[in-house]
Amino acid sequence: MKLTEQSDIETIRRRNIIEMALGFTAMMRIFSEGSKHKIESKLTELFSSLPTITSPEDYESRHRTFCKWFTHEIRTAEKKLKNGKVLESERASYGHAAKILDIAIKVYVYYCAQPNAEVAERVLPFLNGAVDTQIMEHLQSVCATTIRSKTIKEVDEKAYRGLQLLVCAESQALKIYPVQYDDVMWRRLNRNVAPIKASKEPSSWSRP
Numbered sequence: 001m002k003l004t005e006q007s008d009i010e011t012i013r014r015r016n017i018i019e020m021a022l023g024f025t026a027m028m029r030i031f032s033e034g035s036k037h038k039i040e041s042k043l044t045e046l047f048s049s050l051p052t053i054t055s056p057e058d059y060e061s062r063h064r065t066f067c068k069w070f071t072h073e074i075r076t077a078e079k080k081l082k083n084g085k086v087l088e089s090e091r092a093s094y095g096h097a098a099k100i101l102d103i104a105i106k107v108y109v110y111y112c113a114q115p116n117a118e119v120a121e122r123v124l125p126f127l128n129g130a131v132d133t134q135i136m137e138h139l140q141s142v143c144a145t146t147i148r149s150k151t152i153k154e155v156d157e158k159a160y161r162g163l164q165l166l167v168c169a170e171s172q173a174l175k176i177y178p179v180q181y182d183d184v185m186w187r188r189l190n191r192n193v194a195p196i197k198a199s200k201e202p203s204s205w206s207r208p
Contacts, residue, residue, distance in 0.1 A: 017114060018043055021107035025100050032075045032089055042069060043104055050109070051119050059126035063101060067157070070097030095131075095155025102130035106179050127179035129167035131155075134189045135182060139166045 018040055022028060028036050046066055053059050071091055079087040105127060113120040131139075133151050140147060143166045149159045164178070171178045 014047070014114060015040075015044070017108055017112050018047065018104065021104040022100070024107050025103045027096070027100060030076055030096075031092065032077045035074050038073060039070075039100065042066060043101070046101075047105070047108055047115065050115055050123055053123055053126065056126045059123065063098075063128065064157075066101050067094050067097035067160075070094075070100070093153050093155060094157045094160055095149070095152035098128070098155070098160050099130055099132065099152055102128050102179075102182075106130060106182075110179050124179065125177055127177070128164050129171065129178035129181035131160075131163050131167065131182065135185050136163065138185060138189060139163060139170070143169070 022036065022040060022043070028039075031039075043066075046062055049062065053062065071094055074092040074097070075089045076087075076092055076096075078089045081087065108114045109120045109123055109127060131152070136147075136149065136152075136155075139145065145162060145166060147159050147162045147166075149155045155163070167178050167181050171181045174181070174184065176184065
């Protein structure tokens, strides 16, 4: 097949970026066989709608819809433990779904400026901050919160919303977008590097 149409090239490029974004999550191994294709298809559907998203409320509605779909359609893989016991397959959690989406869309929009620079710039302030176990521990240690989840698996929708409020508060203090927060904190928590100074550029975003 000859690729003569620009749309064909763009479609393949975006598909490759989505595959790369899923790999960046480092989470595919925990889900059952066949999950990767289903998740890629759903992400492609959501990412194709980005040009129509014009407000934080609109984005959060799409985000919630994806996560609800994920918890109903995706299951964890059965896992054999070293002691011989078996962890049975079960429905993926809201925390699993949100982490997949938050990292994948960060790669797609923030790192790769997709689907184009104009849309990426508009949508960027709406994106949530990806949260892992270490960031959860950090947030619970420095912020007053009633959230008791210790792992992503334990995070339900209510806990996720609470965590995002904490991420937003810390992001505002650093004058960065929430989607940039996990990059900053990953370096601090995992690499023992010096804290990254807050940007001097004014923040122009707000969250509902």
